[in-house]
Amino acid sequence: xxxxxxxxxxxxxxxxxxxxxxxxxxxxxxxxxxxxxxxxxxxxxxxxxxxxxxxxxxxxxxxxxxxxxxxxxxxxxxxxxxxxxxxxxxxxxxxxxxxxxxxxxx
Amino acid sequence: xxxxxxxxxxxxxxxxxxxxxxxxxxxxxxxxxxxxxxxxxxxxxxxxxxxxxxxxxxxxxxxxxxxxxxxxxxxxxxxxxxxxxxxxxxxxxxxxxxxxxxxxxxxxxxxxxxxxxxxxxxxxxxxxxxxxxxxxxxxxxxxxxxxxxxxxxxxxxxxxxxxxxxxxxxxxxxxxxxxxxxxxxxxxxxxxxxxxxxxxxxxxxxxxxxxxxxxxxxxxxxxxxxxxxxxxxxxxxxxxxxxxxxxxxxxxxxxxxxxxxxxxxxxxxxxxxxxxxxxxxxxxxxxxxxxxxxxxxxxxxxxxxxxxxxxxxxxxxxxxxxxxxxxxxxxxxxxxxxxxxxxxxxxxxxxxxxxxxxxxxxxxxxxxxxxxxxxxxxxxxxxxxxxxxxxxxxxxxxxxxxxxxxxxxxxxxxxxxxxxxxxxxxxxxxxxxxxxxxxxxxxxxxxxxxxxxxxxxxxxxxxxxxxxxxxxxxxxxxxxxxxxxxxxxxxxxxxxxxxxxxxxxxxxxxxxxxxxxxxxxxxxxxxxxxxxxxxx
Numbered sequence: 001x002x003x004x005x006x007x008x009x010x011x012x013x014x015x016x017x018x019x020x021x022x023x024x025x026x027x028x029x030x031x032x033x034x035x036x037x038x039x040x041x042x043x044x045x046x047x048x049x050x051x052x053x054x055x056x057x058x059x060x061x062x063x064x065x066x067x068x069x070x071x072x073x074x075x076x077x078x079x080x081x082x083x084x085x086x087x088x089x090x091x092x093x094x095x096x097x098x099x100x101x102x103x104x105x106x
Numbered sequence: 107x108x109x110x111x112x113x114x115x116x117x118x119x120x121x122x123x124x125x126x127x128x129x130x131x132x133x134x135x136x137x138x139x140x141x142x143x144x145x146x147x148x149x150x151x152x153x154x155x156x157x158x159x160x161x162x163x164x165x166x167x168x169x170x171x172x173x174x175x176x177x178x179x180x181x182x183x184x185x186x187x188x189x190x191x192x193x194x195x196x197x198x199x200x201x202x203x204x205x206x207x208x209x210x211x212x213x214x215x216x217x218x219x220x221x222x223x224x225x226x227x228x229x230x231x232x233x234x235x236x237x238x239x240x241x242x243x244x245x246x247x248x249x250x251x252x253x254x255x256x257x258x259x260x261x262x263x264x265x266x267x268x269x270x271x272x273x274x275x276x277x278x279x280x281x282x283x284x285x286x287x288x289x290x291x292x293x294x295x296x297x298x299x300x301x302x303x304x305x306x307x308x309x310x311x312x313x314x315x316x317x318x319x320x321x322x323x324x325x326x327x328x329x330x331x332x333x334x335x336x337x338x339x340x341x342x343x344x345x346x347x348x349x350x351x352x353x354x355x356x357x358x359x360x361x362x363x364x365x366x367x368x369x370x371x372x373x374x375x376x377x378x379x380x381x382x383x384x385x386x387x388x389x390x391x392x393x394x395x396x397x398x399x400x401x402x403x404x405x406x407x408x409x410x411x412x413x414x415x416x417x418x419x420x421x422x423x424x425x426x427x428x429x430x431x432x433x434x435x436x437x438x439x440x441x442x443x444x445x446x447x448x449x450x451x452x453x454x455x456x457x458x459x460x461x462x463x464x465x466x467x468x469x470x471x472x473x474x475x476x477x478x479x480x481x482x483x484x485x486x487x488x489x490x491x492x493x494x495x496x497x498x499x500x501x502x503x504x505x506x507x508x509x510x511x512x513x514x515x516x517x518x519x520x521x522x523x524x525x526x527x528x529x530x531x532x533x534x535x536x537x538x539x540x541x542x543x544x545x546x547x548x549x550x551x552x553x554x555x556x557x558x559x560x561x562x563x564x565x566x567x568x569x570x571x572x573x574x575x576x577x578x579x580x581x582x583x584x585x586x587x588x589x590x591x592x593x594x595x596x597x598x599x600x601x602x603x604x605x606x607x608x609x610x611x612x613x614x615x616x617x618x619x620x621x622x623x624x625x626x627x628x629x630x631x632x633x634x635x636x637x638x639x640x641x642x
Contacts, residue, residue, distance in 0.1 A: 002154070015155065015170070015556050061344035062334075066385045069351050079641040103326040104338030105382030105417060105452070105552055105595040 006032030018094075018101045022058070025098030033096055038086040047084055047096075050074055054097040064094050064102060112234040117244055117277050118269035122156075124235065124277065125164045127561075131231030133568055136575040137582065138613055149560040160276040164235065166561045168283035168553060169312075169320045171276055180272035183316065187275045188252060190315030194307055195253065202425050202465070206300055207307050211246055214239065214299045220291035225542045226284060229568035236565075238291040238301040241281050244268060245304060279318055282308040286547030286566055287422065288508040293539070309423040319423050323549045327419040328427040332434075335411035336381040337419065337552075342409050348384050349407075352392050360632045364395050369442065370406035376444040377405055377478070378435065380452035380595035381415035383620075387598060390451060393622035393636065397482070400629070401490040406442065413438040416455035421462060422548045432463035436471040446474040448481055451620045453507030453594035454547075456514060477510065479593065479621070483519035486526055486625060493628040495527045497635070500587050502528040502624070503577040505570070505601065506541035507594035515539065520593060520621055527628040528591075534573040542569045544592065546600025562600065563607045571604045574616065584615040587639055593621035611640045 001012050001020065007028045012020045017036070019025060030051055034043055043051075053074050057065040067089050071078055078089075085092030090102055116124065129145045139145070151161055160171040174180045193199035194207070220238050221227055227236045234240060247268045251261040261267045268274060282305055289302035312318040320327075331337040340348070349366050356364050367373065377398070383390045398405050408414055412434045420428025436459075439447045449455050459467070460475040467473065485491060504524055510516045517538040524531050534541070544551070545567025553559070578588050590605075592598045601618045610616040617640055627636040 016554070061347060062341055063339045063344050063385075066348065066351070066388055068355065068388050069348075072351075072355075077641065101554065102338070102385075103322060103330060103552070104336060104340075104385075104415075105380050105599060106338055106386040 004033075014101060016101060019098045020100065022098050022100075025055075029098060030096045037092050037096065039084070044084070046076070046080075050076065050081065050084070050089075050093050051097045054094055054099065058097070058099055064090070064099055114240070114243055114247055114266050115268045117235075118271055118274040120271075120273045121162060123162055123165045125233060127164055127166070127230070127233070127565075129564070131233070132564065133229050133231055133572070135568070135572055136579060139575070139608060145564075148564065149557040151557055155556060160280070162273065163277040163280040164233075164284075166558060167280070167556050168550075168558050169279060169318060170555070171279060171318060174272065184270060184272055184275055186316050187311070188270065190311045191249065192253060193315065194311050195249070200307075203303065203307060203310075206303050210242070210299045210301070210304055211249060213297055214242065214246070215297065216243075217296065219296060220294050220299075220301060223290045223294040225288070225290070225545070225569035226286070226566050230565045235281065236284055238285065241278070241285070241308070242301050242304045244274075244278060244281075245308065248274075278308065279312050282312060283320065283550075286508075286543045286545065286550055288543035288547050289512060290508075290540075290542070293512060306422070310425060313424040314426060320549065320553055322553045322555070323419050323423055324427070327549070327552070328424070328431065331412065331415060331417065331419065332427075332430060335413075336415035337417055338381045338385055338415070340381050340384060340415070342411065342414075345384070345409055345414055348388075352384075352388055352395070355388065356392050356396065359634060359636065360396065360626075362396060362399075362632075364399050366395055367406040368409050372443045373404050373406040374445045375403060375405040375448045375481075376413075376439045376442055376446070377407055377448045377450060378413065378416040378455070379407075379450035380417050380455060382417075382595045382599070383450065384414075387595070387620065389623055389636070389638070390620045393620075393626040394450065394478070396626050396629070396632075397485060397491065397622055400631075401485045405448075406444065408438050408442065410438045410441075416449055416452050416459070418455060418458035419549060421454055421458045428458065428462070429466050432459060432466055433471065435459055436463070436467045436473055439473045440471055444473075446476055448476050448478050450478055451593040451595065451622070453509035453596060456507075456516075457509035461514060477514070477516055477519070479510065479516055479519040479523075482621065482625065483522050486523045491625070492630040493527055493625070494630050495529050495628060497628045498528045498624055498637075499530060500589060501530045501532065501578060501581045502589050502591055503532055503534050503574065504537070505534070505544060505574075505590055505592040505594075505597055506537055506539075507592075507597050508541065508543050508547055510594070511541055512539045523621065524591060524624065527624055532577055534577045542573055544570050544594075544597040544600040545604065546596050551596045551599040551603075559603060563604050567600055567604045570601065571608065571610075574601075574610075575614070578614065578616060582614050584611075584613055586615050588614070588616050589624075589637070590616065590618040591621055591624060592618055
């Protein structure tokens with residue numbers, strides 16, 4: 001299993017960099033991983049709003065929220081999410097939120 | 107290595123990589139992608155990944171088999187392959203597909219007519235190992251040498267003296283995932299040899315006898331489907347939340363108060379969507395609900411485990427997994443007491459439950475199954491909705507999912523719908539039963555790891571992208587919004603990735619959606635446009 005090192009801590013990830021265990025996630029992980037995902041500098045309040053929303057939804061329902069719901073509930077346009085997370089909500093935001101890779105025909 | 111210089115027995119000769127893919131060899135694309143430099147480099151695996159996994163076929167990983175640590179482990183895997191192959195060729199172990207498999211193994215005349223029909227072979231620039239007959243000829247040579255009596259002596263004279271070692275087996279496993287099972291080769295064969303079926307049977311051998319299958323299709327696919335209720339991981343509690351959201355969203359977008367009927371006993375229709383629609387394309391199940399309610403149908407969804415996810419990934423690689431899911435779908439419908447199952451816009455689910463499952467959904471659990479396409483045709487063409495085609499006045503082309511068109515022959519119903527409500531409809535060429543695969547067939551659309559998506563978009567989906575561009579050449583200017591209608595979740599996923607990779611919305615104004623979205627977009631009573639275009 002591949003590993004990545006962020007801020008002196010080692011995390012197990014899959015071949016595409018998705019964290020394997022949700023409970024190993026930390027704010028440092030998200031911040032440290034941001035640069036890899038093409039996000040410069042400190043994560044903003046809006047970044048955290050989205051990350052926390054995704055994590056809360058996942059904790060409650062065991063799945064990432066659909067993008068349409070995420071946009072509506074956070075009051076973000078999809079275009080703005082792509083500006084914040086250049087690899088997009090599924091590949092970028094969910095990765096920083098510590099979720100595993102989406103499965104099924106999505 | 108150049109195409110044409112590879113021989114069958116090279117598959118058993120260890121080397122770092124049997125074939126190196128070079129984008130300069132790939133089939134040329136039409137304008138505005140006709141310059142070689144618009145095709146960036148092919149994504150390579152990391153050195154570390156190559157060290158850990160068997161990637162010596164073409165440097166691409168679909169199934170990622172970990173490298174055995176000892177020679178003993180390798181020998182054991184080869185032994186398992188051979189015993190699995192023997193089982194595949196006996197009636198008691200393969201009652202499902204032995205006859206067509208034997209016929210296809212015995213009777214290929216090697217005329218190679220099928221080669222030109224294969225979008226992967228032609229799209230790759232005619233890579234020898236992707237020839238639809240290459241894989242089959244390797245398997246045939248192994249059967250002839252290692253299973254038939256006196257085969258080893260004969261093999262020395264035949265020129266096809268393949269060494270069945272671990273390299274051969276590992277490469278053959280990957281090669282079983284360089285074909286989308288679109289079966290265009292079988293369609294064109296003058297004597298009906300089915301190389302797609304041979305690929306399917308190989309996948310089955312690897313899965314059922316050796317536990318080798320892509321993780322997305324097996325562990326995170328059919329296993330997750332059986333356990334969580336959906337391969338997406340959507341559990342009943344999340345489905346409930348999702349449906350509530352869809353009801354609110356319908357209200358916001360159309361003003362309509364629609365309640366999705368759930369688990370309604372005795373309804374005429376149990377509609378089963380591919381659950382990916384709920385998560386990635388919620389406008390699709392919303393549109394179905396709007397249409398079914400407006401047409402006054404007595405229908406329901408199921409919230410039972412598996413009852414809300416029509417997928418059946420076993421179709422692509424494992425008969426046992428296939429049967430488990432198919433039987434469950436039929437049982438759920440029986441329990442609800444519905445008159446029939448209607449399959450949403452999912453191609454492989456059509457094939458799974460209405461054709462292949464015919465031999466297991468028998469007796470008490472036998473229940474009529476219908477395509478949503480024919481039902482929609484009845485609704486649209488028999489005047490059950492008030493529709494205004496002028497609301498869809500933009501160029502539209504139609505993608506044919508292989509499983510619904512080539513396999514089942516459902517060609518006209520979806521066209522009658524589109525022709526009636528899309529005044530600027532134009533066909534791709536070829537289309538209908540002669541269509542080309544989206545490139546995502548047989549599970550490829552849901553395998554997003556390492557460099558496999560790159561291979562899919564650049565090679566297996568290449569012919570489809572060419573067809574889409576050709577269909578829109580007269581209106582290719584990005585200021586003209588154009589839509590690809592792809593009535594299948596898997597195809598939509600593959601086409602989405604192709605369009606994204608080539609920035610086809612920004613460069614050509616091409617987007618994609620399903621079939622029902624056009625119908626709702628044309629409904630006179632719905633004031634706001636239902637079809638949404640990507641944000642610039």
